[in-house]
Amino acid sequence: MSVRTKITFAIIIVLIVAAIPVALIAKSRVTKSPKPRVHPIQNMDNQPRFKSQMYTAMFADRRVMRPPVPGTVARGEMVVDDAFHTGVENGEWVTGYPLPVTDALIQRGRERYTINCAPCHGQSGYGDGMVNKRAEELQQPTWIQPTSYHTDDIRNRPNGHIFNTITNGIRNMPGYGDKLTPHDRWAVVAYVRALQRSQHATLDDVPAEYLNSQP
Numbered sequence: 001m002s003v004r005t006k007i008t009f010a011i012i013i014v015l016i017v018a019a020i021p022v023a024l025i026a027k028s029r030v031t032k033s034p035k036p037r038v039h040p041i042q043n044m045d046n047q048p049r050f051k052s053q054m055y056t057a058m059f060a061d062r063r064v065m066r067p068p069v070p071g072t073v074a075r076g077e078m079v080v081d082d083a084f085h086t087g088v089e090n091g092e093w094v095t096g097y098p099l100p101v102t103d104a105l106i107q108r109g110r111e112r113y114t115i116n117c118a119p120c121h122g123q124s125g126y127g128d129g130m131v132n133k134r135a136e137e138l139q140q141p142t143w144i145q146p147t148s149y150h151t152d153d154i155r156n157r158p159n160g161h162i163f164n165t166i167t168n169g170i171r172n173m174p175g176y177g178d179k180l181t182p183h184d185r186w187a188v189v190a191y192v193r194a195l196q197r198s199q200h201a202t203l204d205d206v207p208a209e210y211l212n213s214q215p
């Protein structure tokens with residue numbers, strides 16, 4: 001074989017070998033494979049885990065799928081139909097309170113109100129919280145101003161109605177049932193009542209010693 005023929009052979013072999021990766025890529029683009037794709041940099045993308053219905057030696061009953069803890073109630077399936085949880089008794093809104101109203105309860109209500117309600121309704125309940133101020137500044141056309149508590153309408157709402165507004169929201173207001181426990185919702189109701197009274201007091205609400213100090 002002449003040197004020339006050898007070089008020609010060598011070039012042909014190099015060309016064929018160089019075509020292999022290209023051919024493999026072309027093949028994998030048109031064929032399907034049940035195998036996971038090549039994934040050299042793992043970054044914890046794949047971790048050991050159990051699939052449903054598998055078994056393990058870790059638990060005495062060898063079940064991977066653990067039974068719910070006794071007493072577990074599926075979300076939304078707990079039957080709570082008493083006044084404390086719904087604000088409704090015998091089909092009517094509760095007008096009093098299903099728990100004792102103490103100073104501690106109102107203080108708790110004040111704290112929860114300041115966190116959850118004041119951003120919209122304002123510290124004094126006029127519907128002028130910071131969120132409302134900002135929405136007005138941005139002239140948001142879809143913004144509905146939070147209701148002021150200081151109208152006869154809201155003053156005359158039964159306590160249970162306000163409790164229900166906090167739990168489930170009302171019209172454009174979102175519910176806070178997932179953020180405040182029933183106890184805290186009643187605490188907020190009591191504080192909303194305190195706010196209303198603070199802005200709508202009569203002379204009879206003023207202790208006598210302060211009345212006498214008037215000129």
Ligand code: HEC
Pocket residue numbers: 113116117118119120121131144145146147154157162165166170171172173174176188192
């Ligand atoms: C994201 C802003 C926002 C927050 C936070 C918010 N509200 Fe409201 N609230 C509104 C708006 C808006 C309305 C008026 C809804 C409408 O008329 O569409 C409203 C209405 C009300 C009303 C009047 C409902 C009626 O009977 O007409 C009450 C009472 C009330 N909110 C209490 C609360 C209490 C208590 C909290 C805190 C737990 C709270 N809101 C938190 C926005 C808010």
